[in-house]
Amino acid sequence: MHEWSIAEGIIDSVLSFASEKNVKEIKEIMVAVGEISQLDIGIIDEAIKLLSKGTVLENTVIHYKVEPAVFTCRKCGSEWSFTSMKEQLENEVDVKIKDTGGEEDLPLHYLPGLIYIYMQCPSCGSRDFEIKSGFGVKISKIVAVVDK
Ligand SMILES: [Zn+2]
Structure with a gap:
């Protein structure tokens, strides 16, 4: 599903940011999802939680907001x-x-x-x-x- 590759993309970006900046812990991230992106935030959230196990993102609080079109x-x-x-x-x-x-x-x-x-x-x-x-x-x- 599309949401899973989006989740992977989000994790990859945050992880490369983390290794570049010597990040020890990521407390929160905010993900802006486009109003007309056709994406299910619930599925993205579930995918991020599963795919981020064992990474610095594992215990991160993830916020979502809908970006108006x-x-x-x-x-x-x-x-x-x-x-x-x-x-x-x-x-x-x-x-x-x-x-x-x-x-x-x-x-x-x-x-x-x-x-x-x-x-x-x-x-x-x-x-x-x-x-x-x-x-x-x-x-x-x-x-x-x-x-x-
Ligand atoms: Zn015009």
């Missing part, structure tokens, strides 16, 4: 957030996917590619835009004890 128009430079477009998209998109809890959700949550079909710049109407943030996963904070 922001888009930039390539034509006029406008910026907007996914949240601000959600209501409009809900009216336009008539395909809904039921999640396991029976809740209806926008398919965009599952298929970010659909964003390019349904979304357009709120200022100029262009569909030529880029996803500035909220797509991937990054480590936004590391709290560590350094050996001097």
Whole structure:
């Protein structure tokens, strides 16, 4: 699963940071997961816990936050957030996917590619835009004890 390779990537980055900086102990890390990244934080957390056994990350407290998705128009430079477009998209998109809890959700949550079909710049109407943030996963904070 995708989440497992993401977890491996997070562990690798933190471990190489730890060996570069002579880190004795990593107390906390903060992982920012993009709003439209399609990733399950629960699975990432489980994967990190299993894969970090025996490393300096073993007893680390891992915090997660959802990074809001922001888009930039390539034509006029406008910026907007996914949240601000959600209501409009809900009216336009008539395909809904039921999640396991029976809740209806926008398919965009599952298929970010659909964003390019349904979304357009709120200022100029262009569909030529880029996803500035909220797509991937990054480590936004590391709290560590350094050996001097
Ligand atoms: Zn625009």
